[in-house]
Amino acid sequence: MTKIDLRHGHVTLALHGLRTEHAGPAERPVLLLHGLGDRSPGAVPGWLQPWSGAVWALDFTGHGASSSSVGGGYTCEVLMADVDAALAHLGPATVVGRGLGAYIALLIAGARPHLVRGAVLCDGPGTPGGGTGPASGAVMPTVHLTGTTPDPWALVELARDLRPTDYATGFARQATQLSGLEWPIAVCARWRVPWLDAVAGEPGVLDTTLPEALAHYSTVT
Amino acid sequence: MTFPGAVAPDRTRPVDSSGLRIAAYEWGAPDAPPLFLVHGGFDFARTFDQLAPRLAAAGWRVISWDQRGHGDSEHAPLYSLEADVRDAVAVMETVTGRAAPVVGHSKGGGLMLQLADTEPFRFSHFVNMDGLPTRRPAPDVADHDRTRMLASDLEAWLDHRRRSDAVVRKAGTLDELARRRGRMNPRLSHEWLRYLVSVGARRDPDGWRWKIDAIMRFGGFGPWRPEWSMLRMPGLVMPFLAVIGQQPEQMSWGTRPEDVIPNLPYGGRLEVLEHVGHFVHIEQPDLVAALILDFLSAS
Numbered sequence: 001m002t003k004i005d006l007r008h009g010h011v012t013l014a015l016h017g018l019r020t021e022h023a024g025p026a027e028r029p030v031l032l033l034h035g036l037g038d039r040s041p042g043a044v045p046g047w048l049q050p051w052s053g054a055v056w057a058l059d060f061t062g063h064g065a066s067s068s069s070v071g072g073g074y075t076c077e078v079l080m081a082d083v084d085a086a087l088a089h090l091g092p093a094t095v096v097g098r099g100l101g102a103y104i105a106l107l108i109a110g111a112r113p114h115l116v117r118g119a120v121l122c123d124g125p126g127t128p129g130g131g132t133g134p135a136s137g138a139v140m141p142t143v144h145l146t147g148t149t150p151d152p153w154a155l156v157e158l159a160r161d162l163r164p165t166d167y168a169t170g171f172a173r174q175a176t177q178l179s180g181l182e183w184p185i186a187v188c189a190r191w192r193v194p195w196l197d198a199v200a201g202e203p204g205v206l207d208t209t210l211p212e213a214l215a216h217y218s219t220v221t
Numbered sequence: 222m223t224f225p226g227a228v229a230p231d232r233t234r235p236v237d238s239s240g241l242r243i244a245a246y247e248w249g250a251p252d253a254p255p256l257f258l259v260h261g262g263f264d265f266a267r268t269f270d271q272l273a274p275r276l277a278a279a280g281w282r283v284i285s286w287d288q289r290g291h292g293d294s295e296h297a298p299l300y301s302l303e304a305d306v307r308d309a310v311a312v313m314e315t316v317t318g319r320a321a322p323v324v325g326h327s328k329g330g331g332l333m334l335q336l337a338d339t340e341p342f343r344f345s346h347f348v349n350m351d352g353l354p355t356r357r358p359a360p361d362v363a364d365h366d367r368t369r370m371l372a373s374d375l376e377a378w379l380d381h382r383r384r385s386d387a388v389v390r391k392a393g394t395l396d397e398l399a400r401r402r403g404r405m406n407p408r409l410s411h412e413w414l415r416y417l418v419s420v421g422a423r424r425d426p427d428g429w430r431w432k433i434d435a436i437m438r439f440g441g442f443g444p445w446r447p448e449w450s451m452l453r454m455p456g457l458v459m460p461f462l463a464v465i466g467q468q469p470e471q472m473s474w475g476t477r478p479e480d481v482i483p484n485l486p487y488g489g490r491l492e493v494l495e496h497v498g499h500f501v502h503i504e505q506p507d508l509v510a511a512l513i514l515d516f517l518s519a520s
Contacts, residue, residue, distance in 0.1 A: 009436050011298050061299065067298070111372070112376070137335055139340055142239045142310075160303075162444045163444060164446075174372050
């Protein structure tokens with residue numbers, strides 16, 4: 001396993017090569033995105049063994065071996081840019097996200113439609129976010145943290161990040177219109193929170209199982 | 222550098238906000254009742270160098286601060302409105318935990334709308350200076366074109382993020398920076414703009430640069446919608462004054478009286494400044510100070 005440090009603004013991101021050699025015809029790597037409060041796995045998960053290409057995994061800012069912010073400021077949009085930093089290194093990839101990582105996979109699929117060759121949205125921690133519209137706020141007191149991950153500010157802020165359904169479907173439509181793929185997004189998650197339910201109902205979005213989604217994207221060029 | 226009517230803060234001090242250093246400024250007697258001023262996005266606290274001393278002269282201890290990444294505050298790894306609100310509370314807590322007048326401009330007004338809804342006990346009065354965003358109907362654009370516009374915005378933002386580790390703000394002479402700022406403030410005198418550069422920019426060996434973190438960028442996107450701010454306005458429980466400037470400019474939010482009036486809270490006031498732009502307090506410090514002081518004395 002290899003670890004590559006990537007700079008994203010003032011943050012250093014850890015990109016883990018879980019399997020950097022590829023055994024089969026699929027040259028394209030998979031990029032794994034973990035859920036809220038989690039980190040990249042230490043080895044290729046069993047469910048990804050059928051994938052013959054390389055397998056990489058990214059620790060989001062404030063998670064795993066990546067550096068944290070100071071005093072928070074986490075948003076899903078900046079995590080999307082974390083993934084873009086990884087894609088700048090890897091080139092086109094199939095992105096598989098769990099929970100929070102599924103939402104981020106959707107965003108980057110819409111924002112970099114030519115680099116994301118399939119986004120697979122799976123169950124995992126942090127799927128709902130903070131709902132679809134404005135809610136009462138809460139101001140947390142000043143705290144001093146030790147710098148360990150996951151950063152508690154990331155846990156608090158990314159659990160409250162708003163995910164309006166039409167905002168989510170906007171990214172799905174961009175992926176559909178601009179990626180050149182017939183099915184740029186696959187929804188495999190069973191917990192259909194509002195944003196995910198809306199995305200699953202969009203044209204060009206596969207509503208399927210994880211093995212079928214991986215089998216499909218292994219054939220996509 | 223000096224400018225008639227502009228007064229440097231009487232005191233400056235750092236405030237710790239969860240490990241981040243925020244630069245705070247004060248005008249007026251330390252034992253006078255506190256009043257908070259909150260600057261807008263891409264601005265800095267010293268833009269209050271004309272408004273703050275006028276309020277201090279009327280008997281207030283005026284406190285302001287540079288938001289994270291702005292002015293002399295520390296550049297942060299990440300930025301968000303929620304973090305800005307927490308930084309505001311960190312500064313307020315060093316002064317008082319009780320109700321005080323709060324005056325916010327532009328993004329600062331939006332931040333304080335959020336805080337006034339979340340922690341109303343901190344507000345004795347709330348003045349929002351051209352910080353009431355509204356939903357602007359987009360021109361007729363086909364859906365696929367709209368999507369492409371969003372896609373190009375996203376690509377541009379991500380491209381900027383890819384370069385952000387190395388990007389630095391463009392250096393120039395003091396006059397060049399004043400002229401650049403003048404494009405956003407077309408009615409300000411060149412001398413007043415030069416003064417603002419002298420306190421908002423730093424002098425590097427190759428010229429003057431705005432102090433703001435170069436990773437920040439105009440525009441942006443996200444799930445937050447301008448009209449969500451307006452939703453909070455009718456529920457404000459403290460005396461409220463909205464001031465909007467009506468002269469169109471690059472930074473104008475385009476808010477009209479008819480957008481605001483239906484959403485005013487009970488007893489809320491609206492002052493419409495027809496011949497003033499978005500930066501009401503920088504452009505007309507005497508007028509705006511008088512409006513604020515009249516509001517504070519009347520309610």
